[in-house]
Amino acid sequence: xTLLDSTTWTGQVFSDGWRESLGxxxxxxxxxxxxxxxxxxxxxxEDVRQAAASAAKAQPEWAAMPFAERAAILRRAGEIIxxxxxxxxxxxxxxxxxxxxxAQLETHVAAQECFEASALPSRPSGQILQSEQPxxxxxRRVPAGVVGVIxxxxxxxxxxxxxxxxxxALGNAxxxxxxxxxxxxxGVVIARAFEEAxxxxxxxxxxxxxxxxxxxxxxxxxxxxxxxxxxTAAGRRVGELAARHLKRAHLELGGNSALIVxxxxxxxxAASAGAFGSFLHQGQVCMTTGxxxxxxxxxxxxxxALAAKASALPVGDPATGQVALGxxxxxxxxxxxxxxxxxxxxxxxxxxxxxxYEGLFYRPTVLTDVTPTTPAYAQEVFGPVAPVMRFSTLDExxxxxxxxxxxxxLGILTADPLRALxxxxxxxxxxxxxxxxxxxxxxQIPFGGVGASGTGSRFGGADANxxxxxxxxxxxxxxxxxPYPF
Numbered sequence: 192x193t194l195l196d197s198t199t200w201t202g203q204v205f206s207d208g209w210r211e212s213l214g215x216x217x218x219x220x221x222x223x224x225x226x227x228x229x230x231x232x233x234x235x236x237e238d239v240r241q242a243a244a245s246a247a248k249a250q251p252e253w254a255a256m257p258f259a260e261r262a263a264i265l266r267r268a269g270e271i272i273x274x275x276x277x278x279x280x281x282x283x284x285x286x287x288x289x290x291x292x293x294a295q296l297e298t299h300v301a302a303q304e305c306f307e308a309s310a311l312p313s314r315p316s317g318q319i320l321q322s323e324q325p326x327x328x329x330x331r332r333v334p335a336g337v338v339g340v341i342x343x344x345x346x347x348x349x350x351x352x353x354x355x356x357x358x359x360a361l362g363n364a365x366x367x368x369x370x371x372x373x374x375x376x377x378g379v380v381i382a383r384a385f386e387e388a389x390x391x392x393x394x395x396x397x398x399x400x401x402x403x404x405x406x407x408x409x410x411x412x413x414x415x416x417x418x419x420x421x422x423t424a425a426g427r428r429v430g431e432l433a434a435r436h437l438k439r440a441h442l443e444l445g446g447n448s449a450l451i452v453x454x455x456x457x458x459x460x461a462a463s464a465g466a467f468g469s470f471l472h473q474g475q476v477c478m479t480t481g482x483x484x485x486x487x488x489x490x491x492x493x494x495x496a497l498a499a500k501a502s503a504l505p506v507g508d509p510a511t512g513q514v515a516l517g518x519x520x521x522x523x524x525x526x527x528x529x530x531x532x533x534x535x536x537x538x539x540x541x542x543x544x545x546x547x548y549e550g551l552f553y554r555p556t557v558l559t560d561v562t563p564t565t566p567a568y569a570q571e572v573f574g575p576v577a578p579v580m581r582f583s584t585l586d587e588x589x590x591x592x593x594x595x596x597x598x599x600x601l602g603i604l605t606a607d608p609l610r611a612l613x614x615x616x617x618x619x620x621x622x623x624x625x626x627x628x629x630x631x632x633x634x635q636i637p638f639g640g641v642g643a644s645g646t647g648s649r650f651g652g653a654d655a656n657x658x659x660x661x662x663x664x665x666x667x668x669x670x671x672x673x674p675y676p677f
Contacts, residue, residue, distance in 0.1 A: 194275040194383050195282060195375065197229050204232040205382035205397035206242045213238045214400060217371050222288040222518040222551050223508040231374040234398035236407035239366065242396035243413040246337045246364035249393030254334045254362030256391075258312035265312075265360050267388035269305030272298055272380070279348070281510075282376040287347055288517040288551075290509045293472050297348040297376075303634035304349070304651075305384075308356035311656060326669040332661040334362035335439075336415045339408040341429070343421045344370040344520055345475040345573075347377025349632065354418035355381055357656035359395065363416075366396045366408055372520060374399035409433050409440075416660060417441065420477075420650070423571075423597075423643045430646075441649035441659050443639055445571045446599030447481040448629040449592040451614070452493055453605040454486040461604045462496035468602065468628030469577035470504060470555045473516050475524075477644075478600040478622070478630045482568055483579045484591050490581045494543055494559050497577060501544035501555035516575060518551035525551055528574030532556055535567040540578070563594060571597070585610075589617040599640035600629040621648060 202216045203209040214235030219228040234242075253261070272279065276298040283294035317331030338358040342351035351369055358365050369378030382397035398404060409417055409432045417440040419429045426444040433440035450468055452461050468480030485493045509517040519525040525548060532546050535558055545556030555575040561568045568578040582588040592601065601620040603611035611625040621640035624631055632638065637652035639645050649659040 193278055194271065194387065195278055195379060199383070200231065200375070200379045202230050202232050204234050204238060204399065205379075205386070205395070206238065207245055207393055207396075212398070214404070217374070217399070219286060219375055220372075221285045222520055223285070223510060228285055229375065231371070231379070231399055233371060234368070234400035234404045236403050238398055239400070239404050239407035240411060242366050242398055243337060243408070243411040245393045246366055246396055247413040249391060250334070250336055250362070250364035253364060253391060253394045261312045261360060261362070262309040264385070264388045264390055265305050265309035265356060268356070268384045268390075269302040269309070271384045271387050272302045272305065275384075279376065279380055282380070283348065284509050284517075286376045287344065287373050288509065288520060289472060290514060290517055297346060300632060300634055301348045301352045304352045304356045307634045307653070308360040308656070311357055311360040311653060312362075314653065314657065322667065324667075324673075326667045328665070328667045331664050331666060332657055333664050335660055335662055336363060337413045338363045338365050338660055339411075339414040339417045340365055340367045341405055341408065341417070341419045341421065342367070342369050342377060344372040344377070345472065345477070347373035348380055350420045351377050352381050353634070353650055354420075355395070358418070358660045359385070359390070361657065361660045363660055364394045366398065366414060368398050368400050368404055368408060371399045371401065405429070406432065409438070410436055414438070418649070418659065419443070426645065440646070442645045443477070443650050444643060444645045445573075445597060446477050446479070446640060446644050447571045447595050447597045448478055448600040448602070449482045449484050449618075450480040450602040450604065450628055451588050451592060452483065452485040452489065453603065453607070453611070454488045455606040456489070456604040457606070458489055458492050458496055462493060462500055464602070464604060464628040465493070465497050465577065466500040466504070466555070468630050470501070470516060470575045471630055473519055473553065474575040475520060475573055476630050478632075479573070480577065480602065480629045481571060482592075483577055484582055484588055485579055486588075487581045487583050490579065494557065494579045497579065498543035498557040501557050501577070504555050506552045506554060516552070516555060519553050519574065522551065524573065525553060528553055528572055528576065531567045531570060531572050532558070532576060535561065535565045535578070538565055540565050540567070543579075545575070563591070585614055589614060592618045596643040597640065598642040599644035600624070600631075602627055602629045621645070
């Protein structure tokens with residue numbers, strides 16, 4: 192039996208074992224071909240309610256388990272992902288439309304997320320505090336209880352497990368809703384890995400579902416913390432709903448990240464980095480380079496080099512050919528991308544490359560002669576589109592880069608890293624890469640954005656995970672009962 196043997200999960204959700212869902216089923220579609228890859232269960236609000244109640248019941252015993260035993264389960268889950276990597280790659284390629292190197296990155300980082308999380312149970316869990324009273328005073332971190340995790344389709348394995356693994360490691364139970372479009376590689380994989388690792392029943396529930404399921408999770412009284420990754424519009428709704436129910440919501444949202452190319456940058460390397468930042472996984476990454484800000488003295492040469500790379504990149508089915516770009520996830524997203532490109536050209540931008548598609552295969556696109564109001568520059572495209580904007584001074588570059596509601600990732604390319612560091616200090620961003628493009632991720636680093644990109648670095652990194660998935664409890668102890676004048 193393989194990790195993803197369909198006889199285990201076909202038409203099922205993972206909630207106290209594999210069972211039929213109350214919300215029906217959904218076909219697993221392959222974007223490149225439209226073929227069906229299988230059938231998954233779809234959770235409704237009642238599925239979520241039952242799962243949350245079960246998770247709340249199972250959580251205290253899980254939290255009370257010796258920390259070394261919890262850590263061992265996390266390590267085993269990571270090892271299982273590593274052993275099943277080739278099988279998981281097949282699903283990421285076919286279900287998410289990813290090329291093999293991106294699929295390999297997902298399994299590598301996912302395993303590392305488990306290994307990093309396995310170190311959390313043995314971390315110091317508090318601190319001794321000073322007190323004016325004759326007592327022992329301390330603050331300790333305790334599990335939040337039940338954590339709700341909502342993850343998107345684009346990098347489904349990483350963006351699910353980066354919250355599931357640390358939440359479990361810190362003694363929480365988890366109710367997890369992956370995107371139904373990538374429910375196998377982003378949901379079944381995680382459930383099966385932890386099931387095989389020996390996670391006790393009821394501690395993890397994996398429930399693909401639509402908006403109804405997500406809202407039920409956010410409003411359920413058993414769920415105390417929400418970890419959400421997705422669009423800014425959806426994140427605003429999650430945050431508002433969570434606030435009404437007095438819950439913490441950690442939000443990692445959209446972006447329109449800038450790559451600044453200074454006048455002294457190596458243009459061959461810069462164009463390569465820029466192409467990777469804009470076209471990796473068809474631009475369907477929150478950190479995608481959405482705006483190329485290039486010094487006017489090198490803008491023509493950079494645009495020409497970037498367009499040449501875009502025109503040469505092969506686009507096609509990643510399951511059957513060696514391609515650089517696979518399909519867009521679905522027709523609605525493709526139409527949004529093309530609508531923004533078309534509107535940009537109509538408003539005066541010029542196509543230097545791309546701007547066409549066949550089926551769900553969208554050509555990597557370079558736009559020049561853009562202005563701050565050009566639709567594909569001003570908005571998050573979430574597709575393989577690279578708008579190039581000129582600047583003349585560092586002040587102008589800083590102003591243009593900061594002129595957005597988003598603040599996720601920033602890249603600066605230059606021969607003078609110290610000049611770049613000073614420039615970066617003037618641009619609000621959760622992540623800064625000097626002499627690299629905007630798309631980077633590692634399991635051990637704190638990740639998150641500011642502004643419309645989210646509520647800060649609550650994804651990844653030991654300190655961020657402890658902050659996200661535990662509560663601080665003040666505890667005092669005295670030798671005798673305190674005397675009072677009443």
